[in-house]
Amino acid sequence: xxxxxxxxxxxxxxxxxxxxxxxxxxxxxxxxxxxxxxxxxxxxxxxxxxxxxxxxxxxxxxxxxxxxxxxxxxxxxxxxxxxxxxxxxxxxxxxxxxxxxxxxxxxxxxxxxxxxxxxxxxxxxxxxxxxxxxxxxxxxxxxxxxxxxxxxxxxxxxxxxxxxxxxxxxxxxxxxxxxxxxxxxxxxxxxxxxxxxxxxxxxxxxxxxxxxxxxxxxxxxxxxxxxxxxxxxxxxxxxxxxxxxxxxxxxxxxxxxxxxxxxxxxxxxxxxxxxxxxxxxxxxxxxxxxxxxxxxxxxx
Ligand code: CO
Ligand code: CO
Numbered sequence: 001x002x003x004x005x006x007x008x009x010x011x012x013x014x015x016x017x018x019x020x021x022x023x024x025x026x027x028x029x030x031x032x033x034x035x036x037x038x039x040x041x042x043x044x045x046x047x048x049x050x051x052x053x054x055x056x057x058x059x060x061x062x063x064x065x066x067x068x069x070x071x072x073x074x075x076x077x078x079x080x081x082x083x084x085x086x087x088x089x090x091x092x093x094x095x096x097x098x099x100x101x102x103x104x105x106x107x108x109x110x111x112x113x114x115x116x117x118x119x120x121x122x123x124x125x126x127x128x129x130x131x132x133x134x135x136x137x138x139x140x141x142x143x144x145x146x147x148x149x150x151x152x153x154x155x156x157x158x159x160x161x162x163x164x165x166x167x168x169x170x171x172x173x174x175x176x177x178x179x180x181x182x183x184x185x186x187x188x189x190x191x192x193x194x195x196x197x198x199x200x201x202x203x204x205x206x207x208x209x210x211x212x213x214x215x216x217x218x219x220x221x222x223x224x225x226x227x228x229x230x231x232x233x234x235x236x237x238x239x240x241x242x243x244x245x246x247x248x249x250x251x252x253x254x255x256x257x258x259x260x261x262x263x264x265x266x267x268x269x270x271x272x273x274x275x276x277x278x279x280x281x282x283x284x285x286x287x288x289x290x291x292x293x294x295x296x297x298x299x300x
Contacts, residue, residue: 038081204293
């Protein structure tokens with residue numbers, strides 16, 4: 001075992017020096033359209049393999065639903081969306097399993113290959129590195145607003161577009177640019193995943209909130225109370241790990257803790273390798289830097 005529980009995915013060394021990377025994730029619907037939900041959940045499940053620098057090859061589908069509430073038509077649409085996204089990623093669906101559940105749940109167990117000498121681990125950031133993010137924040141708030149009927153399907157197209165964007169190119173760019181560490185921003189929000197990258201390290205992350213890209217309407221939705229419960233839980237969870245500037249509002253904190261579905265990669269790399277990353281034409285924004293420290297986040 002080269003990487004065990006605690007990172008985005010596990011890595012196991014096979015005879016012959018090949019290494020496999022494995023992960024599983026399963027989520028509840030974030031959009032109304034079942035085809036899109038299947039595709040989003042698939043991009044989300046594949047993301048942990050990309051966050052390790054691996055290439056996904058095969059997948060097994062897991063679907064939970066209540067057979068009284070949903071017919072085979074809805075499930076078939078979810079699976080069609082999943083297969084569509086797997087085709088885009090060049091991944092073969094080998095099978096799966098369904099189970100009775102009061103609420104719809106869908107996700108995949110994914111296996112890929114990885115170069116054992118080029119694993120993008122969670123920790124490894126080096127003082128002087130820059131911190132970049134490849135997708136904007138706000139997905140949790142926007143999908144909460146959809147569930148709360150404050151936004152309609154047509155209002156959330158930008159969020160859907162980002163959730164449907166695979167992290168494959170971002171992963172490739174991170175490897176090319178010799179990233180020192182990487183993870184994907186999902187349920188724990190930007191600050192939660194940043195704090196995971198810092199656990200047990202002797203570096204700090206300096207985060208510039210004004211530099212962080214945010215999906216349109218996110219701040220308005222937060223102001224009107226459309227805040228996922230997970231954002232509150234996240235904030236409480238890493239309370240002592242983060243230092244905020246004076247007068248930093250609760251709304252801004254909640255945005256930095258917003259749980260993402262199929263969020264972007266959070267990557268640290270040498271500042272002089274940034275142009276190598278940018279040449280790969282993957283959207284990316286520098287949101288801070290790494291300095292010597294004690295595993296804390298300083299929001300400035
Ligand atoms: Co992850
Ligand atoms: Co995960």
